Amino acid sequence: MTNGFAWGAFAVNLGAAAGTALAVMLVTFALAVRRGLHRIVDIAWGAAFAAVAVVSALLSAGGADGTTRLLVALATALWGVRLAVHIARRGRGHGEDPRYEKMLARAPGSRDAYALRKVYLLQGALVWLVSLPVQAAMYVTSPAPVWLAAGLAVWAAALVFEAVGDQQLARFKADPANKGKIMDRGLWSWTRHPNYFGDFLVWWGLFLTACGSWQSAAATLIAPVVMSLLLTQGSGKRLLERHMAERPGFREYAARTSGFFPLPPKRTEEAAR
Numbered sequence: 001m002t003n004g005f006a007w008g009a010f011a012v013n014l015g016a017a018a019g020t021a022l023a024v025m026l027v028t029f030a031l032a033v034r035r036g037l038h039r040i041v042d043i044a045w046g047a048a049f050a051a052v053a054v055v056s057a058l059l060s061a062g063g064a065d066g067t068t069r070l071l072v073a074l075a076t077a078l079w080g081v082r083l084a085v086h087i088a089r090r091g092r093g094h095g096e097d098p099r100y101e102k103m104l105a106r107a108p109g110s111r112d113a114y115a116l117r118k119v120y121l122l123q124g125a126l127v128w129l130v131s132l133p134v135q136a137a138m139y140v141t142s143p144a145p146v147w148l149a150a151g152l153a154v155w156a157a158a159l160v161f162e163a164v165g166d167q168q169l170a171r172f173k174a175d176p177a178n179k180g181k182i183m184d185r186g187l188w189s190w191t192r193h194p195n196y197f198g199d200f201l202v203w204w205g206l207f208l209t210a211c212g213s214w215q216s217a218a219a220t221l222i223a224p225v226v227m228s229l230l231l232t233q234g235s236g237k238r239l240l241e242r243h244m245a246e247r248p249g250f251r252e253y254a255a256r257t258s259g260f261f262p263l264p265p266k267r268t269e270e271a272a273r
Contacts, residue, residue: 004142005213006064013059013135018128020055024048025124029116038104038115039097041123043084048127050080053134060138068148072137072209075155079202082159086166099239130203130227132220133210143212151208154201161187162198169195182249190262192241192253196231197260203227232260 028044053076057069091097100119107114168186172178187194207224211217230236237260244250256266 004140005136005215006060006139006141007215009060009064010136010139010216013056013138014128016055016059017052017131017135018124020051021048021124021127021131022121024051024127025120029112029120032115033112037096038100038119039091039094041115041119042087042091042097045123045127046080046083046087048080048124049131049134050077050084052127052131053077053080056131056135056138064139064141065143068140068143068209068212069138071148071152072134072206075152075209076131076134076206079155079159082163086163090170098243126226126230130223132223133203133207133216136210136216136220137206137212140210140212140216147211148209151205151211154205154208156205158198158201158205161201162195165194165198180248182247182253184253184257187262189257189265191258191260193231193237193260194262196236197262199236200228200231200260 024044024047025041028041032038032040053073057073060069100115103118104111104115165187168188169183172183172185191197203224207217207220210220232238241250241254258265
């Protein structure tokens with residue numbers, strides 16, 4: 001242990017977390033192959049984070065601050081399970097996700113083997129990397145309450161923002177009168193991606209919980225940075241907007257609505273400039 005952080009135990013946890021993330025993804029892959037539906041990997045994304053948090057909390061028992069361990073594990077598990085349930089409900093009764101269908105159409109050989117390499121193993125590695133602050137928070141032996149409180153406050157605000165945005169979109173899509181229309185109400189009038197912005201805040205909040213030790217903060221800063229890049233420049237905002245670019249009304253919606261950070265919608269004359 002050095003300066004309030006149990007480096008040796010944390011190193012062991014890194015291996016356990018990697019094994020946990022891999023196990024979740026391999027089980028999901030087996031189910032997906034059996035059903036012929038790879039979109040269920042999106043359900044496993046949140047579930048894998050929850051599993052890593054629980055395993056980390058159990059593995060660190062007795063070696064770090066109990067309050068920090070419990071709160072961070074619960075926060076991560078709640079976010080992960082909520083996301084997994086939401087995605088499962090959203091995809092019920094639908095076929096393959098167009099993103100995966102398009103990607104797998106380019107597979108040089110077996111579609112399933114290609115999906116394993118390009119989707120499941122990659123997502124497992126990302127779960128391990130992005131969850132670094134959650135893992136590290138379990139081994140801060142001299143926590144700073146201000147960082148824990150600040151991190152959980154950001155996490156709570158983010159979870160509410162994300163959940164409200166998802167609920168508003170689900171209600172909008174459930175109305176047959178809105179078929180083919182662009183959702184531009186509620187939080188969706190302030191940002192084109194309330195769900196992604198919520199994820200962004202969740203992981204910066206969880207990073208703050210690991211800042212009780214400057215060593216753990218420095219070692220895990222890469223996690224929220226990578227998540228931020230994924231949400232804004234990778235498989236999040238950029239990929240979704242490329243898919244929606246030709247939909248009627250999207251160009252006008254994009255002109256008046258912030259691309260990521262919530263801002264008041266622009267007036268019609270401002271958007272037209």
